[in-house]
Amino acid sequence: MEAIYRYDITVPAEAIDENGHLNNVEYVRWMQRVAIAHAQHTPCAQATADAGATWIARSHRIEYLRPAFEGEQLVILTWCAEIRKVRAQRQYRFFRLADQTVVATGETDWVFADAQTGRPRAMPAAVVSAFEVVTNAPTLENLLRV
Secondary structure (H helix, E strand, C coil): CCCCEEEEEECCHHHECCCCCECHHHHHHHHHHHHHHHHHHCCHHHHHHHCCEEEEEEEEEEEECCCCCCCCEEEEEEEEEEECCCEEEEEEEEEECCCCEEEEEEEEEEEEEECCCCCECCCCHHHHCCCCCCCCCCCHHHHHCC
């Protein structure tokens, strides 16, 4: 099990906005994509399905630090920073691979919910144990070793 999950992506032309850089909406879309990929990389996705549950994004927070452009290689790193009874917080760092510049940081609060009713419910042990919680944000040097 990897505490920090790495996802590599090349900025596609269709993700560029009228200002000529990566559209801010894409960060939210990619945060969801990377969270799902991380869950599928662990026992979490199967344990969630077995429990008849789903994950619902409650909120996203993003800090845009530098623009990204078409064709650039980005590395998106994510990890679970906190897991509670029905909620989990996931953090993200977006790096431009060429110069290792952090272009954005973010976090998402996720709610574990019953797939039929949409109501929050307690996570079973199999879901909780699927991730190693990273309580202190790793340094840039440590993140890029992933």
